[in-house]
Amino acid sequence: MSSPAILRASDLHVSFAGVKAADGVNIEVNSGEFVAVIGPNGSGKTTLLNICTGYVKPQSGSVQLDGRDITGLSPRAIARLGVARAFQIPQLFSDQRVIDNVMLALAARHGIWDGFRPLDTPARREQARELLALIGLADNAERVSSTLPEGHRKLLDIAIALALRPRLLLLDEPTSGVSALERFPLMEAVMGAVRQRGITALFVEHDMDVVARYADRVFVWNNGKIMASGTPTDVFNHAEVLKSVVGVA
Amino acid sequence: MRYKLAALALFALAALPVAVPWLQFVLTIAIAKGFAALGVAVLLRAGLISIGHAMFFAASAYGVAFLSRAGINDLGAMLLLAVLFAALMGLLVGAFLVRYRAIFFAMLNLAISMVFYALCAKLYGITGGTDGMGISIPTIFGMTPAESTFKSILFYLALALMVIVGLALQLYLDSPLGRALSAVHTNEIRLEYLGVSVWSVLLIAYMISAALAGLGGVIAGFAVGRVVPDFAFWTASGHLVLIAVLGGIGGVAGAFIGAVFLELLHSMAVTVTDAWNLIVGVALIVVIMFLPSGFYGLLKRQKAPSL
Amino acid sequence: MLNAFVPLLLDSLANAALIFFAAVGLTLVFSVLKILNVAHGSLYSIGGYLAASMCLFIASHHLDPHLSFVALLFSAVLVAVVLGPLIEFSLIRWISGKSEAIQILVTFGLFLILEDLQRIIFGVQSYYEDTPMRLLGTTTLGDVVYLNYQLLLIGMALAVVIGLRFLLRSTRLGRLMTAVVADREMALAIGINTDRIFLIAFSLGVFLAALGGALSTPTSGIAPGLGADTMVLAFAVAAIGGLGQIEGAALASLIVGAARVIAIYVAPELDAVAPYAVMLIVLLIRPYGLLGTVNIRKV
Numbered sequence: 001m002s003s004p005a006i007l008r009a010s011d012l013h014v015s016f017a018g019v020k021a022a023d024g025v026n027i028e029v030n031s032g033e034f035v036a037v038i039g040p041n042g043s044g045k046t047t048l049l050n051i052c053t054g055y056v057k058p059q060s061g062s063v064q065l066d067g068r069d070i071t072g073l074s075p076r077a078i079a080r081l082g083v084a085r086a087f088q089i090p091q092l093f094s095d096q097r098v099i100d101n102v103m104l105a106l107a108a109r110h111g112i113w114d115g116f117r118p119l120d121t122p123a124r125r126e127q128a129r130e131l132l133a134l135i136g137l138a139d140n141a142e143r144v145s146s147t148l149p150e151g152h153r154k155l156l157d158i159a160i161a162l163a164l165r166p167r168l169l170l171l172d173e174p175t176s177g178v179s180a181l182e183r184f185p186l187m188e189a190v191m192g193a194v195r196q197r198g199i200t201a202l203f204v205e206h207d208m209d210v211v212a213r214y215a216d217r218v219f220v221w222n223n224g225k226i227m228a229s230g231t232p233t234d235v236f237n238h239a240e241v242l243k244s245v246v247g248v249a
Numbered sequence: 250m251r252y253k254l255a256a257l258a259l260f261a262l263a264a265l266p267v268a269v270p271w272l273q274f275v276l277t278i279a280i281a282k283g284f285a286a287l288g289v290a291v292l293l294r295a296g297l298i299s300i301g302h303a304m305f306f307a308a309s310a311y312g313v314a315f316l317s318r319a320g321i322n323d324l325g326a327m328l329l330l331a332v333l334f335a336a337l338m339g340l341l342v343g344a345f346l347v348r349y350r351a352i353f354f355a356m357l358n359l360a361i362s363m364v365f366y367a368l369c370a371k372l373y374g375i376t377g378g379t380d381g382m383g384i385s386i387p388t389i390f391g392m393t394p395a396e397s398t399f400k401s402i403l404f405y406l407a408l409a410l411m412v413i414v415g416l417a418l419q420l421y422l423d424s425p426l427g428r429a430l431s432a433v434h435t436n437e438i439r440l441e442y443l444g445v446s447v448w449s450v451l452l453i454a455y456m457i458s459a460a461l462a463g464l465g466g467v468i469a470g471f472a473v474g475r476v477v478p479d480f481a482f483w484t485a486s487g488h489l490v491l492i493a494v495l496g497g498i499g500g501v502a503g504a505f506i507g508a509v510f511l512e513l514l515h516s517m518a519v520t521v522t523d524a525w526n527l528i529v530g531v532a533l534i535v536v537i538m539f540l541p542s543g544f545y546g547l548l549k550r551q552k553a554p555s556l
Numbered sequence: 557m558l559n560a561f562v563p564l565l566l567d568s569l570a571n572a573a574l575i576f577f578a579a580v581g582l583t584l585v586f587s588v589l590k591i592l593n594v595a596h597g598s599l600y601s602i603g604g605y606l607a608a609s610m611c612l613f614i615a616s617h618h619l620d621p622h623l624s625f626v627a628l629l630f631s632a633v634l635v636a637v638v639l640g641p642l643i644e645f646s647l648i649r650w651i652s653g654k655s656e657a658i659q660i661l662v663t664f665g666l667f668l669i670l671e672d673l674q675r676i677i678f679g680v681q682s683y684y685e686d687t688p689m690r691l692l693g694t695t696t697l698g699d700v701v702y703l704n705y706q707l708l709l710i711g712m713a714l715a716v717v718i719g720l721r722f723l724l725r726s727t728r729l730g731r732l733m734t735a736v737v738a739d740r741e742m743a744l745a746i747g748i749n750t751d752r753i754f755l756i757a758f759s760l761g762v763f764l765a766a767l768g769g770a771l772s773t774p775t776s777g778i779a780p781g782l783g784a785d786t787m788v789l790a791f792a793v794a795a796i797g798g799l800g801q802i803e804g805a806a807l808a809s810l811i812v813g814a815a816r817v818i819a820i821y822v823a824p825e826l827d828a829v830a831p832y833a834v835m836l837i838v839l840l841i842r843p844y845g846l847l848g849t850v851n852i853r854k855v
Contacts, residue, residue, distance in 0.1 A: 053442070074441070075438075075442050076442075079441075079442055079443060079444035080444040084442075091438065091439040092436065092439070093431075093432050093435045093436055094435060094436070095431070096431075096432075100428075104425065104429065104432055105443055107428075108425070108429075108440070108443035108444055108445050109443075111444075111445075112429055112450065114424055114425050114426075116420040116421065117424060118424055119427075164444065296657065298657060298661065300660070300664055345836070345840075348843065349843075351656040351657075351660070352592045352659070352660055353795070355594075355660045355664075356594070356788070356791045356795070359594075359788055359791075360791060360792060360832055360835070361832070363785070364828065364829055367828040367829070368828075368829070483784055484668065484671070487668050524676055526668045526669075526671060526672040527668065527673065527676070529665075529668050530664075530669035530670075531665070531669060532665075533661060533662075533664065533668070534661075534662055534665040534666070537658055537665075
């Protein structure tokens, strides 16, 4: 029976300098789901994203996208297969304006070759504006991205990923570095865009309220292993999880 | 307004040799070097400094000399083939080189250009050694013009090419491929995560820059009537870098303005002193010290952010 | 067979020794200051010009020929003591920490300046004064005649390798340098005078280059263009060994020295190409050099 799992990580093992960052990790994300990965700081959750996007090769285990083995492919190849990534520290083309960042990403989607046509065409500009409006950055379109406040830099980082029209979006701590006041507006904007486009999302997150509010399912990561998984309610009522991750005795 | 200014400048440039005949040679060489400096400037956009680009300049000039020996004497054909030769060389050299950045890239370019120079100087049987090879007047549509006529045709052809190639290059720089160049410099990793092959983007840029330098070399070869190994010497690359840095703020036009300025300066300086390299070196340092920070953000930029 | 092998070996080693002097200064400065000085080769040739000029002076004034040995050493010291601080204070200090593009362009500008200055001061003719080489004479083993000067070169290169190792591991200055190499900010934070360390390291690099140039003049003379040739060769060797790695530079010098000598015997016109062919092959397999690491942190 074929499963609707869009992403499946099987038995991942990875070590860095003698420390086991992933010790037999199994994760699957089904089409249309929002899946969160939570866990203590420094437990290597970003490593999971690094493996899924090809930045790090696991010592053993595999990652499959729509049933196709993508273990060992480069970040570039995986991006071309419809997986986009947003970063914990926003990765922008900081000397360019907000709209230029998005237009470049839009052009990249089609392989960056567009003959002698310019990057800045009315059609592309319109597309970029649409996306910026969707994510709430329309007013800042002409600002140089290095001058943006942190929350907006995060939004732009995610907008660049969305410009690729991915099937699967991987978000690395989308609300980290964002003030408590801005957290929910940011997530509302992102999740709105994601839902509207039918994108599946896997996000590593620290803020339990955000997880409780937006995640369909949660994986709890601890010491390189998946400690528990299930709906947010299941997981947050799990005694072990409460103790080691959430910090409630 | 800008277009009127450009048209005026162009007209002045075209009319100058009529008023001051000996300037025609200087200006032809200036345009030739302008093309080569433009090549350097293209790579500069991606944060890559080539201090060995004179080798492509020399390679295409040698190409013209060899073509002439092989019996191909038509100007159009020689131009096309020699530039293609430079582009091909750019492809071969660039495929290896664009894996590197910053100082490694710069030094590898320098090293390869020095090897090229050494080979040109040593292989007397093939390249004529330090004497170089002569480049005779080509045929144009089957006819061989007189020397002075040809030199004038060459000058106006160079002017025309400057406009045509300049415009085409601007199209490239405004296209996604061209805009990706500065993106490589700012955040190469993000570009890879967007599915873009940074190696391909840079290789294409390298080939274009080699072809531009090659175009300059063909014009210079015909203007001088001879090609010598010195065309590829590292100090020649240095002059190109200075022009690129000087004119950099001004984009495509800037390279040619810088080239004309420097070549005029050179022809005047040569009458007073022979320490031209010294002047170029000092000028390079001074220009960098006083350059406004907006120059492609290149000089202010720190290392790309890490994940 | 031995008759052919031993001279070849000596040639290679002597060649390697001179290459090593050029490369080790470059790699040392890169390691401590994190700057690749494009003008480094000029310091080699300035050392050579100065040494040759002094030796010619000694010869033409009929002074004690043994003074020429002193001249070799003295010219290197002079270059290091004068040009080292001069360049370091005026340019290097200013570009330290700035973008790599600025570092490349400024040191390249310096390269142009120094090369032209040499041409202006010393002229375009070549200098040749082989007194030190003649004085040391030859040794004969079997029926092969060897130049003792070559042994001197090899000995001095070895002395530099051992000396640097000793400096860096066993002296206070050396350990300070190692600290600065490992973590510049931390070194500053714990009160190390990094400015002084930079000055010393840079001047040491200049000294080694100038010494190499000086030592090379009795064997091959000095002519314009040596600075540029040495620069790219030093870079190639440093790149093969791994930028910033002193042992790497030594290893790479041996390989390149051997490659060059083999090329001279096999295809003389291509002897200039040999080091770069080696560099190409090494970099294709190991992009950061034989002993290089991505974060070049060790000295």
